[in-house]
Amino acid sequence: MAHELTSTPPTAALASPCDSFAGSVGGWWRDAVIYQVYVRSFADSDGDGIGDLRGARERLAHVAGLGADAVWLTPFYASPQADGGYDVADYRAVDPVFGDLADADDLVRAAHALGLRVIVDIVPNHTSARHPWFEAALAGVGRDRYVFRPGRGPGGAEPPNDWESVFGGPAWTRVGDGTWYLHLFAPEQPDLNWKNPQVRAEFDSVLRFWLDLGVDGFRIDVAHGMVKAEGLPDIGHGQQAKLIGTQRLPFFDQDGVHEIHRHWRRLLESYGPDRIGVAEAWAPTPERLALYVRPDELHQAFNFQFLNCAWDATALRTVVEESLRATASVGAPTTWVLSNHDVVRHTTRYGAGDPVTGLRRARAAALLMLALPGSAYVYQGEELGLPEVTDLPDELRQDPAFLRGDGQDGLRDGCRVPLPWSAEGPSYGFGPAGAWLPQPPEWAGLSVAAQTGDPASTLELYRAALRIRREHPALGAGEAVEWLDTPDGVLAFRRRTEAGGVLVALNTTGADVSVELPVTGEPLLSSEPVAGAAATHGHHDSAAAAGAVLPSPAGEFDPEAPGDAAKSGVLLPAESCVWWAI
Numbered sequence: 001m002a003h004e005l006t007s008t009p010p011t012a013a014l015a016s017p018c019d020s021f022a023g024s025v026g027g028w029w030r031d032a033v034i035y036q037v038y039v040r041s042f043a044d045s046d047g048d049g050i051g052d053l054r055g056a057r058e059r060l061a062h063v064a065g066l067g068a069d070a071v072w073l074t075p076f077y078a079s080p081q082a083d084g085g086y087d088v089a090d091y092r093a094v095d096p097v098f099g100d101l102a103d104a105d106d107l108v109r110a111a112h113a114l115g116l117r118v119i120v121d122i123v124p125n126h127t128s129a130r131h132p133w134f135e136a137a138l139a140g141v142g143r144d145r146y147v148f149r150p151g152r153g154p155g156g157a158e159p160p161n162d163w164e165s166v167f168g169g170p171a172w173t174r175v176g177d178g179t180w181y182l183h184l185f186a187p188e189q190p191d192l193n194w195k196n197p198q199v200r201a202e203f204d205s206v207l208r209f210w211l212d213l214g215v216d217g218f219r220i221d222v223a224h225g226m227v228k229a230e231g232l233p234d235i236g237h238g239q240q241a242k243l244i245g246t247q248r249l250p251f252f253d254q255d256g257v258h259e260i261h262r263h264w265r266r267l268l269e270s271y272g273p274d275r276i277g278v279a280e281a282w283a284p285t286p287e288r289l290a291l292y293v294r295p296d297e298l299h300q301a302f303n304f305q306f307l308n309c310a311w312d313a314t315a316l317r318t319v320v321e322e323s324l325r326a327t328a329s330v331g332a333p334t335t336w337v338l339s340n341h342d343v344v345r346h347t348t349r350y351g352a353g354d355p356v357t358g359l360r361r362a363r364a365a366a367l368l369m370l371a372l373p374g375s376a377y378v379y380q381g382e383e384l385g386l387p388e389v390t391d392l393p394d395e396l397r398q399d400p401a402f403l404r405g406d407g408q409d410g411l412r413d414g415c416r417v418p419l420p421w422s423a424e425g426p427s428y429g430f431g432p433a434g435a436w437l438p439q440p441p442e443w444a445g446l447s448v449a450a451q452t453g454d455p456a457s458t459l460e461l462y463r464a465a466l467r468i469r470r471e472h473p474a475l476g477a478g479e480a481v482e483w484l485d486t487p488d489g490v491l492a493f494r495r496r497t498e499a500g501g502v503l504v505a506l507n508t509t510g511a512d513v514s515v516e517l518p519v520t521g522e523p524l525l526s527s528e529p530v531a532g533a534a535a536t537h538g539h540h541d542s543a544a545a546a547g548a549v550l551p552s553p554a555g556e557f558d559p560e561a562p563g564d565a566a567k568s569g570v571l572l573p574a575e576s577c578v579w580w581a582i
Helices: 053-058 060-066 101-113 132-138 197-213 257-269 286-293 304-308 313-328 355-371 400-404 441-446 458-471
Strands: 033-037 070-073 090-094 117-122 172-174 180-182 217-220 276-279 335-337 375-379 490-497 500-507 513-517 568-572 576-581
Touching (some): 053 101, 060 458, 090 101, 090 197, 101 117, 197 257, 217 257, 286 313, 304 313, 304 335, 355 500, 490 513, 500 513
Parallel strands (some): 033 070, 117 217, 335 375
Antiparallel strands (some): 500 576
């Protein structure tokens, strides 16, 4: 049963965020690297084939060792699991498949002990159809908590309007008394009516429940969707909504959502300056997205324009410039993300059918992302270079979009295949038995154990990149980049501070390119071996690989100086990204 409007968790006021976290002054989230854990597929502790909170807690050392600042957990609440837990039946209970509330408490405490903050998902646009509120609504009680409408046409047999579900088919389902309820996603996910003050009060209570338990913030699912246009007007065409789209729609990105987020910002700040809200908001332009992160609203918003960008130097530069300009206009940090649990993994997206090309581009894109000003999100498994699994048997798929047949391509299961931790065992270390989705045999060689210590591996590239990013003052921080002139297909920019600078060059072409750049010495890091540079494309214990041996100490660079250092001819490997200290 869902608890009603209570704010005290069943365990006493628990695990406050650690005061010793680095970066709390000025906003730790402004340049944080946040690691996404898809709980079902991260680590299984009990052998049922499904990841759980205890398994996640036992593997947190991997996230801390990678160099992340925080972990974001996908929903683990009580749920019938019609949509991977995004159909919540009780927002204050842990689903038994993932453990119990004590496991959540243990995970928060363990993360804080490792220096990791914890962000949890909140799902405010809809509940599960099994939520007590909706079950009561079907019985005629509290129906105004949801969006019910009479149908159109003879006998009300047609839906109230022409809205379509993101997962395909009509966004309306008829109930026994002949009325219809709205569900922008699956029928098992009825939309809440945010005009009802009971809904607002309930979510205040839910947020306080988890803040009292010690979480550091919330990723707000469908943060752009709680408010619908007055009158629920027809759209007039089909193919309306994708999970990540740029359409102007009467059920997404309505101005009324911002009052909700302002209220939540005040609630978060009542717990101190370090608790944050992150908007999963799909806005048609960077300018509209920036509205979600105005100073009195949320702290971050996912930058899906960057995720959707093609592997093209001109397009990438345009997205970076537009993103930085939009967030700078409201004084917020930009976020960068390449993959998540809703999209095809970028190793496969970039590859266009060639896994070797895809991996090279994915490694380069990771270094580009981690060099840009703002906060970066890493989806579990991208640090291993995992590809999308495209050949899952139909009978094993669980994505409701796939099951409905015509929504969101039905491909989300392929990015949710459980992680390989070792080269042995029935699920490559994911758990003591098999996994809820089968892992390809070649994933044994991509496991954490197989890649650890291999200087050419993607895992060690990520470890080195996050270590250098944490140590170098010009990586991550700030609000702008300084572009340099480069040949077609190549991007180069500088980031400069009083404490030192960095130059980043990305070659998106399929051939090595000679570029004149104001750099000297060996690179800090490169996604592919650079001719003449000593072992800098992965993690090494040598000082040179860590960027400590440089002809020009970083502190001697004057960020106000108008001139450039003498330019050197650099041969950029095909489809690579390179960092230099300047």
